[in-house]
Amino acid sequence: MTMSKMCESCGMPMSKDPQGGGTNADGTKNPDYCSYCYADGKFTFEGTLPEFREICRKAMIGHGTPKFMAWLFTRGMSRLPRWKKQVTQ
Numbered sequence: 001m002t003m004s005k006m007c008e009s010c011g012m013p014m015s016k017d018p019q020g021g022g023t024n025a026d027g028t029k030n031p032d033y034c035s036y037c038y039a040d041g042k043f044t045f046e047g048t049l050p051e052f053r054e055i056c057r058k059a060m061i062g063h064g065t066p067k068f069m070a071w072l073f074t075r076g077m078s079r080l081p082r083w084k085k086q087v088t089q
Ligand SMILES: [Zn+2]
Pocket: 007, 008, 009, 010, 011, 012, 033, 034, 035, 036, 037, 038
């Protein structure tokens, strides 16, 4: 179970997060979100899914991810718990 845990905001495998998770306001670890998405008790990005998707897609391409893979990965984000609520509203 822990092996397949992904960030509930961006979908990155938590095992790839160098910090091992986001941080809560009290300094404890937040196991639901990665350190890129969640720090000091709040999301590092506040906005809509299409905006967030675009940021992530460009960042992945910037890190050498093939365009198709980046597109495929960000398309799956609508299924993540953080965005599911926004999408169904
Ligand atoms: Zn994340």
